[in-house]
Amino acid sequence: MIKKIAPVVLLIALGVGLVSFFSNKVSNEGSSEGYVKVALLLPLSGPFGGIGEGIKNASLMAVEDYKLTNPNLQVDIVVEDDSFEVVKGISAYNKLTTVEKVAGIMMISTPVLDALHEEMKEDGLPIVSIGLQSEGVGPDNIFQTTLAPIAPIEFLAQFVDGKNHQKVAVIYTNTLPAINSFHDAFVQNYSKSKASFVVTDAQTARNVATKIVSENFDAVVILQDAVAGPLVTRELKTLDTNNELTYYYDLQLATSWTEYKKILGDTNKLNDSYTLSIKGGDTSAFAQQYEIKYGVPPTPFAEYGYDSTLLLIKGYDQDTTVWVSNIQNDRFVGPSGEMAFDEDGVRLQEIEVIVVENGTISQ
Amino acid sequence: MVYFFQIAIDTLVLASVYTLIGTGFALRYSIAKYLDLGYGAHIAIGAYAYFLFSEYFGVVAILPAVIFSVTVAYASERFYFAKLEDKKSSPMVMMIASLGFMTLVQAIIAIFFTSSVQVLHTDASVIKIYDVVVTYIKIITIAVAFSAVILLNLVFTKTKFGKHLIAVSDNKDLAQTSGIPIKKLSIISASIAAGVAALSGILYGMDTIITPFIGLSLLLSGITAAILVNIQDPKKVYIGALILAVIQSLVIWFIGGMWKDAAVFLLLIVILLLRPEGLLRRRGIRQV
Numbered sequence: 001m002i003k004k005i006a007p008v009v010l011l012i013a014l015g016v017g018l019v020s021f022f023s024n025k026v027s028n029e030g031s032s033e034g035y036v037k038v039a040l041l042l043p044l045s046g047p048f049g050g051i052g053e054g055i056k057n058a059s060l061m062a063v064e065d066y067k068l069t070n071p072n073l074q075v076d077i078v079v080e081d082d083s084f085e086v087v088k089g090i091s092a093y094n095k096l097t098t099v100e101k102v103a104g105i106m107m108i109s110t111p112v113l114d115a116l117h118e119e120m121k122e123d124g125l126p127i128v129s130i131g132l133q134s135e136g137v138g139p140d141n142i143f144q145t146t147l148a149p150i151a152p153i154e155f156l157a158q159f160v161d162g163k164n165h166q167k168v169a170v171i172y173t174n175t176l177p178a179i180n181s182f183h184d185a186f187v188q189n190y191s192k193s194k195a196s197f198v199v200t201d202a203q204t205a206r207n208v209a210t211k212i213v214s215e216n217f218d219a220v221v222i223l224q225d226a227v228a229g230p231l232v233t234r235e236l237k238t239l240d241t242n243n244e245l246t247y248y249y250d251l252q253l254a255t256s257w258t259e260y261k262k263i264l265g266d267t268n269k270l271n272d273s274y275t276l277s278i279k280g281g282d283t284s285a286f287a288q289q290y291e292i293k294y295g296v297p298p299t300p301f302a303e304y305g306y307d308s309t310l311l312l313i314k315g316y317d318q319d320t321t322v323w324v325s326n327i328q329n330d331r332f333v334g335p336s337g338e339m340a341f342d343e344d345g346v347r348l349q350e351i352e353v354i355v356v357e358n359g360t361i362s363q
Numbered sequence: 364m365v366y367f368f369q370i371a372i373d374t375l376v377l378a379s380v381y382t383l384i385g386t387g388f389a390l391r392y393s394i395a396k397y398l399d400l401g402y403g404a405h406i407a408i409g410a411y412a413y414f415l416f417s418e419y420f421g422v423v424a425i426l427p428a429v430i431f432s433v434t435v436a437y438a439s440e441r442f443y444f445a446k447l448e449d450k451k452s453s454p455m456v457m458m459i460a461s462l463g464f465m466t467l468v469q470a471i472i473a474i475f476f477t478s479s480v481q482v483l484h485t486d487a488s489v490i491k492i493y494d495v496v497v498t499y500i501k502i503i504t505i506a507v508a509f510s511a512v513i514l515l516n517l518v519f520t521k522t523k524f525g526k527h528l529i530a531v532s533d534n535k536d537l538a539q540t541s542g543i544p545i546k547k548l549s550i551i552s553a554s555i556a557a558g559v560a561a562l563s564g565i566l567y568g569m570d571t572i573i574t575p576f577i578g579l580s581l582l583l584s585g586i587t588a589a590i591l592v593n594i595q596d597p598k599k600v601y602i603g604a605l606i607l608a609v610i611q612s613l614v615i616w617f618i619g620g621m622w623k624d625a626a627v628f629l630l631l632i633v634i635l636l637l638r639p640e641g642l643l644r645r646r647g648i649r650q651v
Contacts, residue, residue, distance in 0.1 A: 046478040083478075174621045197620065201580075202571035204620035206373050207612055214366035227480050231572065238489060239369070239496055262482050263572060 036316050037076040039096045040309070041107040043084035047226055048109075050258055052081070054299025055108060055130065058286075059309035061293060066313055075313055078102055086115045097123060104316075104323070106308050108301070110134060110178060117142060126324050128312045130304045133346075134178055141324045143345040145308045145336070149178065150185045152251060152276050152351045153223070157189035159274070159353045160248055165219040168194045169212045171232055172223040175200055182223045182250060190221075199224065199232045209235035212245075219246040226256035230263035237269050247273035254361055255300045267359035275361060279337060279350040286335035307334035365494040374612040376501045379508030380567045381604035384585030386515060387559035389597035392589070393532035394545070394552045397454035401439065401461035402560055403582030404468035407575055408432045409561020410483065410568040411472050417484040424484075429561045436557030439464060440550045448549070465578060472575040485569040504566045511559065512601050519598055524551065532595050587631050593641035602643065 040059050042052035056079060063075050078100050082089035089112025096102045103125060107113060110131040113120075117136040120127050127142045132149045160168060168190065172183035187194060195217075197208045209232060212220060220236060222229055229252055236245060253260065253275040261267050283303050290298040315326030332339050340348045354361065384406065391399050412431040416424035447460055486499050519525035527548055530538040539545050564577060584607060586594075591603035607627060614626040634642065 045473070047480070049477055049479060199620055200623075203373075203377055203611060204615055204623060207370065207615040208620060210366055210369050210373070211616060214369075227572070227574075238498075241491075241496070259480060262480065265482075265487065 034072050035074045035076070036104070036313065037078065037100070037102050038104045038106065038309075038312055039078045039080060039100065039102040041080050041082055041089065041092055041096065041105050041109070041112070043109055044079070044081035046083040046085065047259075048084045051255065051299050051301055052084075052108065054302040055305030057294050058290060058298060058302040058305035059106060061290065062306045062309040063313065066310060073313070073316065082107075082109050082112050084109045084111065086111050090115060093119075097125070103320075104128070104312050106305070106312050107131065108305075113142070124320055124324075126312060126315070126320065126327055128308045128327065130301055130308050132178065134181070137344050137346060139343055139345065141320075143311070143327055143341060143347075145304055145311065145339070145347050147278065147349040147351070148346050150181065152278075153182045153185040154189045155351050156221070156248060156250060156276050156353065157186045160219065160221060161190055161192060163219070163246070164192075165246065166193065167215075167217045167219075168192065169217040169220045170194055170196045170223065171199050171208065171212075171220060172196065173200050173225060173228050174198050176225060179223055179225060186221060186223060199228045201228070202231055205232040205235050208232060209239055212236065213239040218244065219248065221248045222252075223250050224252060226252070226259045227263075229253070229256055230260045233260070233270070234264055237264070243272075249273060249275040251276045251278070253356075257300055257361065267356075270356045271359060273356045274353050275356060277352055277354045277361065279352055283335045303335035307336045307339055310334060311339055368493070368495045370612055370616065372495060372497055372501060374608045376504050376570065377611070378601070378605045378608035379504045380563050380570075380581065381584050381588045381607055382508045382601040383511055383559050383563035383566075384581055385588035385600035385604050386511065386597045387556035387563070388582070388585050389589040389594055389600050390515070390528075390552050390559075391556040393528060393595050393597060394535075394549050395444075395457070396535060397457040397461075398586070399444075399461045399553075400458060400582065401444075401464035401468075402556055403578035404465040405432045405436055405557040405560035406564035406567075406578040406581050407472055407573070408435055408468060408557075408564070410564035410573040410577060411476055411481075411575070412561070413565045413568070414476070414481055414483055414573065421484065422486075425562070425565055428565060429558050432561030433554045433558045436553050437550060440553040444553070445546060445549070448546075469575045469578070476575065478575055480572045480574055481568075482572055483565065483568040498570070500566065500569045504570060507562065507566060508601070511562075512598075516598050524548070528552065584627075587627060590631065590641060591634055592643040596641075596643070599643050603641075 040056055042056055043049055044052045044056065060077065063077055067075065078096065080092040080096055082092050089109055093112070093116055096105060105125060106128045108130040110133070113129050113131055113133050114135045117133065120142055121140050124141055129142065129144050130146055132146060133142060133144050134149065170183060170186055173179050183196065187196065197212065199205045199208050205228060213236070222232065224232065233247070254277065260270065264270070286303055286306060287298050290302060311327055311330060315323055315330055317323040317326060328341055328345060330339060337349060342348055388402055391402050409428050409432040412428035413424050416427050420427065443464070444457070444460065447457060452460070489496050489498050519528060527538070527543045530541070530543055531545060531548060535545065563581070564573070567581065568577070588603035588607045589600050591606055592599045610626060610630060611623050614622050
């Protein structure tokens, strides 16, 4: 009898022991003095996996740099992949808040942020997002370390307006709400002759490119995602053999640079194109440090990862309300430029239009 | 006028890809008698196998890539789908099983190659024919589809395999009673279809880009092309493919890219309502 019961008792004892061990561990984390556990919720797989990986590297670099001058605050980093997908993002967020019990989160994925913003507000954890928040923006615990999405597009529309083109083609996709809103903002702010074209895949890219070249447009404004943008550019460049078109891009050109390079083969094809750019800080020291550490140049937005993580841990306070207030009021200049927020927690930044030269985007 | 020919060439290229995919799918359907969505996986398998092998072998990698896809099709048919058939699984179960196979393949490809777009090695240089810009790969795609249609038509009409195929397509039970080796035929048709799918994936990828999910979107177009004419007749899928590509191009040109898929599926709904047997199937031999 004892032989039969003994394994069961042992198993129960082991289970109770494990549960108490882990519950003690969880209850201690995030609450002790001088210790903070924060999460990086990033797309480490999928189309934005490369950007996510670069941001993760830069964030870990920021933590190391911070520890050099603040050795008394022990910072623990948990990394979760959201693949830039809502379902995966929600699951990862729930794991971070309920299992990992992190005290703050740095993230980038707009769809995930938009899906979770209400829950995030309720939970009250400081959220620092590099990605745009397109829904529920307000004075709360969510901070956006890139500037408001529409302002740059309005700026671009005014810039193109000043160029006196006869006929401008605006290329966008209607399957992504953010890009739809960029298109609306552009056409509302551009006063001259224009026509809009939807490109969603390789076939539409090809047909639209032929139509644009055949109808003698003299400029194209490309407000696209990481795949359709390079595809339509490739088709236009193939047909526009006399380089009669002037090309304008929003910030996607910089963020999707890897895809443009892959699909176009040679980024010199983008020379003389105009693109929006954010007036940033001095990234040279950061880029050098990053390259020494990881052996490759920083990916787009890596400097934002550095600054966003730094912002999150710099303002740490055991009282979450104070922590959120610290982030709102913090002012510092990092590799991505000056960090300052408006009353809704959206970053204030200057924008400019630059020209692609020698196959690179440089300010 | 130049741009009319430009659009015509591009439409022909697209129709060629749809022809290859639709023909392979119809071939598979005529034996299997269920919507084998797993067939779409071979489009991606072929494209990614070429992506991998071309690093070492260049353009010649087409051959090992197609062979690899055929091998996967043979193995999956022999050890997975045939086992399900032996258990007398219903067409619905078979379809779900094939969807599972495609999802599994997509996930494995995404794990090994990431979900990011990839570009296949090819000769990207362009030639101008009276101001119409054409790439070599476009010409090759049209030529391959044209040859495949002729070759498959010869196989279907002149060989024992083709005659068996038509017999099974008309009445599977009767064909089985007549001693036609259905299982063997099924494995052969699945392998040929996978080879055609792999080839279409490679050609499409060389012309555009590839992602792990390339199979599903192209498969939907291929199925539509086959249903438009007669899903049981692989010989005539090229007509459905041409209709489909022309409609898509016209819609993009005159209405807008956002209506492309809506127009195609509206046409499919109309065809299914008015002529469910397909545009080219005689009502007199419609199966009961």
